[in-house]
Amino acid sequence: MTQQSPIAKPHQTTAAPVPVTHSYPNGNPNAAYNPPGARNTDSVLPLHPTTPVEHDYTTQGPAPGDIAFRWIYGSICAATNKDPRIQILPYNDDTIILRENPCIHWEAPFTYLLFGNQGALLINTGATPEPQYYPLRTTVDALIFRWCQSRNRPVDPNKTIPLTIIHTSAEHKAQNQALTQFANRPNTTLAPASTKTIDLGGRILDILPTPGTHKDGLTLYDRYTQLLFTGDLLYPGRIQIANDRDYLASLTLLTAFAKDHPIKWVMGGHIRQMFIPGRCYPRFANFRPFEHTLQLEPSTLEEARAHAAEIQGKPQVVFRADFILLNRVGPDEQGYRTSAEFPNIDVPYWLP
Numbered sequence: 001m002t003q004q005s006p007i008a009k010p011h012q013t014t015a016a017p018v019p020v021t022h023s024y025p026n027g028n029p030n031a032a033y034n035p036p037g038a039r040n041t042d043s044v045l046p047l048h049p050t051t052p053v054e055h056d057y058t059t060q061g062p063a064p065g066d067i068a069f070r071w072i073y074g075s076i077c078a079a080t081n082k083d084p085r086i087q088i089l090p091y092n093d094d095t096i097i098l099r100e101n102p103c104i105h106w107e108a109p110f111t112y113l114l115f116g117n118q119g120a121l122l123i124n125t126g127a128t129p130e131p132q133y134y135p136l137r138t139t140v141d142a143l144i145f146r147w148c149q150s151r152n153r154p155v156d157p158n159k160t161i162p163l164t165i166i167h168t169s170a171e172h173k174a175q176n177q178a179l180t181q182f183a184n185r186p187n188t189t190l191a192p193a194s195t196k197t198i199d200l201g202g203r204i205l206d207i208l209p210t211p212g213t214h215k216d217g218l219t220l221y222d223r224y225t226q227l228l229f230t231g232d233l234l235y236p237g238r239i240q241i242a243n244d245r246d247y248l249a250s251l252t253l254l255t256a257f258a259k260d261h262p263i264k265w266v267m268g269g270h271i272r273q274m275f276i277p278g279r280c281y282p283r284f285a286n287f288r289p290f291e292h293t294l295q296l297e298p299s300t301l302e303e304a305r306a307h308a309a310e311i312q313g314k315p316q317v318v319f320r321a322d323f324i325l326l327n328r329v330g331p332d333e334q335g336y337r338t339s340a341e342f343p344n345i346d347v348p349y350w351l352p
Contacts, residue, residue: 027047049151049152051152052151052152052153053150053151055094055116055202057202058202061226061262062224062262063094063095063226065095065225066091067089067091067097067293067294071087071099071294072099072101073289073291081101084101085100085101085104085135086098086136086139087099088143091225092225093115093147094114094147094224095112095113095115095224095227096112096114097110097112097294098110098111098112098113098136100126100128100134102286102287103286104127104128105126105127105134105174106286107174108127108270108288109124109174109270110267110269110270111124111125111126111136111175113143114200114203115200116200116203117201117202118162118199118201118202119161119162119163120162120163120164120200121166121198121205122164122165123166123229124176124269125167125175125177126174126177127174127177131181134178136178136181137178137182137185140163141157144161148161157185158187162187162188163182163185164189164191164200165179165188165189165190166190166195168217168232168233169214169216169218169231169232170193171214171215171216172231174269174270193216193218195207198220203222203223203224204223205222206221208221208253208254209250211243211247211249212244212247212248212249212250213231213233213239213240213242214231214232215246217231217250221257221261221263223261225264226262226263227263227264228254228258228266228298229267230266230267230268230269231269232268232270233247233250233251234301234323235269235272235323236272236273236291236293236294236296237270237324238280239324239325240326240331241325241327241328248305248308248312251301263301265296265298266297266298266300266301267294267295267296271291273291273292273323274291274292276345277320277343278320278338278341280324292322296322300323303322307325308327311327314327314328315327315329
């Protein structure tokens, strides 16, 4: 049997690959002048929009954003404080963090204003109802006006994007008092506690029932920024557990949720913790110059869950570096103490 030679193939040339191009109607996030985080999203504003700007809130990782400066921390004498009544931090173009001045109310709660293509969402309404002391509605209206103006959207209050308000707890008076300022505001809705998701127009938030510190507690997860808004359930401070079974169940739910949903940071409703591990400011303090950061790492969820399981059914205080749990004890129990596992660092706030 004669072996045949293989048939020679004609010479072939390989065409150069066609570069993949993307259309970025709102600018190119890969442009050299944009920070690396902008490459996670198409949310880049055109310089001079001639039509209403539509954003793509689908991201490859968390949307860009950072908290890179110090929060206002009050004064020894509240009457002489000259800081703004509301501190405003643009986390990114579509996410605004607001803090009530500690000299207006010692709780100094945080509220969050989020924007999407078809609406805005205000998470919590602060601790003070009087607009002359805490002008939340005026501030929110100005922020919405500016957002719509830069995106070529209607700025008339009767035609602008609708506003939805939701509370992480409607029974928590440090987070719901300025709701009355929004009475009779056009295009404004209060979301019921039974809401499961909120779609702001391409930007979706998941809502989970998380009782424990309050019986109607809610936690919100923003798929765009991958921030988890926990209100009073978990924040850097003294966390007063109202129902330890519910509290443990809520943290168990969130730790399971975190396995399938990437979380950048846990964002609570307050700061009462110091940067000194295990130390916290007492109630009613409106001068807090050594505060912990607002944002907590996602691993804090499991840490809090594990300690909540240990103290279930027990009157106990648990001191951790980033939070303190109080279960079946009063709110001022061991207020000036900490755990022996943390270094004994003198606190300038109350030197002996």
